[in-house]
Amino acid sequence: MRTLRPSSSLFHRHAQSAAEHAFAEPARRAAPGPTASFDTFTPAGPVRVSPGTVTGYSALERQKLDRATAKLGEVLNSREFRDAVLAHTFAGKSGFASDERTPAEVYAVIRAAKERYTAVADGEVDLNLELRTLSWFQRGVVGYTREGSETITTNRRHFSGFDEAGIAGHLGHEWLHTLGFEHDFKATARRPHSVPYALGDLIEALASRPTLTPV
Numbered sequence: 133m134r135t136l137r138p139s140s141s142l143f144h145r146h147a148q149s150a151a152e153h154a155f156a157e158p159a160r161r162a163a164p165g166p167t168a169s170f171d172t173f174t175p176a177g178p179v180r181v182s183p184g185t186v187t188g189y190s191a192l193e194r195q196k197l198d199r200a201t202a203k204l205g206e207v208l209n210s211r212e213f214r215d216a217v218l219a220h221t222f223a224g225k226s227g228f229a230s231d232e233r234t235p236a237e238v239y240a241v242i243r244a245a246k247e248r249y250t251a252v253a254d255g256e257v258d259l260n261l262e263l264r265t266l267s268w269f270q271r272g273v274v275g276y277t278r279e280g281s282e283t284i285t286t287n288r289r290h291f292s293g294f295d296e297a298g299i300a301g302h303l304g305h306e307w308l309h310t311l312g313f314e315h316d317f318k319a320t321a322r323r324p325h326s327v328p329y330a331l332g333d334l335i336e337a338l339a340s341r342p343t344l345t346p347v
């Protein structure tokens with residue numbers, strides 16, 4: 133889940149969500165494949181973004197969504213994204229908050245694109261998306277995904293105001309949760325440096341650029 137204002141976490145829609153409570157748990161480490169070498173990880177091909185079930189979007193909203201998912205794919209396949217992930221530091225050291233994995237391991241997990249609800253690491257961003265108008269009390273909630281759910285819900289109140297880059301960043305943030313990346317539930321000082329927040333913001337920033345270099 134991504135909120136715009138720290139205070140809005142008081143109205144967190146899914147306070148029971150395990151994914152959002154992970155700050156209490158030790159960070160999990162990725163299980164490296166038998167022949168995986170993170171230092172020399174080379175994707176077999178470009179990451180594809182594949183919207184699956186899409187509900188609640190009008191035709192016009194769907195057009196905007198499609199432009200955003202195209203941007204998301206362009207960013208994930210860019211040299212700029214790869215270099216920024218690999219160079220990421222937190223608290224003066226290589227890495228991210230709330231995660232023990234190295235940037236190279238984080239990047240490898242992203243490129244493998246193995247969501248918790250898909251059987252194989254297919255290098256494909258599998259997105260099931262729902263657009264809903266959340267209640268006024270949840271107005272600070274941009275969107276969320278829950279452990280055990282295959283759907284990323286987006287709040288129409290924010291979707292309408294976001295440009296394609298903003299939507300790409302939001303979808304990137306929630307998709308990173310589906311890969312197992314987590315962050316503090318509360319708006320802690322380190323939360324912006326977690327994988328979902330840091331890379332969601334990075335995706336948004338890169339999606340705003342007129343051109344990117346394919347990796």
Ligand SMILES: [Zn+2]
Nearest residue numbers: 133134309328
């Ligand atoms: Zn989140």
